[in-house]
Amino acid sequence: MEEIEAITAVHQPVRRRIVDYLGLYGPSQVTSLARSLDQQVGSISHHLRMLERAGIVERADDPTGDRRTSWWQTARKSFYWSVDDFADSPADAMLARSAERANINSQIARLSAWHRSAAPSPEWNRSAFSTDTLTWASAQELAALSAAVNATIESWRRSIDLEDGVERQPVFVFAHGFPTAP
Template identity: 30%
Template sequence: MTDMRRITDPAVLKGLAQPIRQKLYRLLVQSGPATGATLARRLGTDPGQTSYHLRELAKAGFVEDAPELARDRRERWWRAVPGPTGWSSADFPTPEGQAITSAVKAQLVLDEFERVRRYEQTRDTWSEQWQAAAMSSDSFLRLTAAELAELTGELHELVVRWKDRGRAAAASADATTAGAGDGREHVFLFFHAFPERP
């Protein structure tokens, strides 16, 4: 497993505070390299605006040029910088840092729930097998902070194991058949675990 790049600089994290940038970064992570024009079409954004946001993501170290993919000098390809990225609001104690982490997290949460809503609205377009495999769950536990940290650590290890399994399958597949006929789809998994006082 690749070491996680931990973000502790507010200026770097600010690169993800904009909704279009989060979506661009997610598309590049999920779908692989693409041109700015392709990304603009997928997001329904202005190509010039999309290029600007890609350059800002590159300044923050989230994406990079992929010049070897260009067919001519006018075509510019982008890819996500390889490897996982993480951050913690505890690493941003200043008022400015807290404002940035709050903005980034709020946008991430909005996007996560929008994606769940979109799935629920289009659920019947998926096969019965996929509908049966998808799930939603919530639980109410009584834990200490240390126990919650242990639980989330175990869940993270489990997710990484399944992520690695998907990557290994993609790497072993022939380039002409990867994703075509192997039954794999992109799967969005997210969970939240936090204390609350009902």
């Protein structure tokens, strides 16, 4: 089970952007993070310390060997949790629900921003996708689907050779599966 501190730490908007940036670009210097995320260095440093306390990021060795600069990297790649994990603590359950809403809002905001922006090329318009279905499943079957989707995405992610010279852009992939009524 995830610690509530990790869940709430990563779902603060600037911290989410930091984790996403480090996940995409690897170890980065504080000033590079600040510039890329259009934030103040002091703000980035504060958020990095909060993420470090939660075990989400860690200090990284400076690749140049210059120990005067502060480099950071992700300490983990993913988070798996449910609000129900915190049923024994009403305060933690409230924090988990708030983090869940922040996560959903972040996902919807990214999708909305994509639809409002001009695609980089028609090829990207054809490549972007949305998928949904309505079907029957037990809780165990839905959990199995979740595991299969996560495994497929991770396998696909690992299959990409970032050194092959192909021009790439960051992409955001998300899916939800949940009980509903038609």
